[in-house]
Amino acid sequence: GHRNWVVITDMAYPLQAKDGITTLYATEPYAEVLSTVAQMIEATPHVYAHVYQDKELSFLSEDICPGIDDLKADMNKALANADVTPVDHEQLIARLDSVSNLFEVIIIKTPLTKPYTSTFFELDCKYWDSDKQALLNAKIADSHK
Numbered sequence: 196g197h198r199n200w201v202v203i204t205d206m207a208y209p210l211q212a213k214d215g216i217t218t219l220y221a222t223e224p225y226a227e228v229l230s231t232v233a234q235m236i237e238a239t240p241h242v243y244a245h246v247y248q249d250k251e252l253s254f255l256s257e258d259i260c261p262g263i264d265d266l267k268a269d270m271n272k273a274l275a276n277a278d279v280t281p282v283d284h285e286q287l288i289a290r291l292d293s294v295s296n297l298f299e300v301i302i303i304k305t306p307l308t309k310p311y312t313s314t315f316f317e318l319d320c321k322y323w324d325s326d327k328q329a330l331l332n333a334k335i336a337d338s339h340k
Contacts, residue, residue: 215295
């Protein structure tokens with residue numbers, strides 16, 4: 196549902212120990228899991244995702260992280276229909292910690308061993324947006340006059 200999160204990570208991603216966070220382990224390659232989750236979310240009638248990736252990823256290059264260019268290309272292909280926002284890794288982890296107090300967070304760890312490759316899907320309501328909510332709030336306020 197909206198306000199829940201799904202995160203696709205590498206194997207070294209920290210195990211966050213909170214009741215609202217569930218960690219699953221996938222044996223499939225990272226890009227395959229990323230693509231599958233992105234397609235599943237896109238196909239739902241009730242939610243869409245705000246997509247975030249580690250800001251640090253954009254600074255990784257082949258000289259310090261061999262194989263990263265191919266992985267980035269696979270990630271871009273899997274998220275071709277998404278508007279991806281880069282955010283500092285530590286800020287995203289802290290946000291999950293906070294969000295998990297009220298909402299569910301699913302983390303899927305993959306066998307990938309490349310740093311700063313996490314993709315975060317923050318689910319939002321597909322059929323109700325902030326403009327519609329503002330109209331509803333105005334109607335409610337008008338009814339109290």
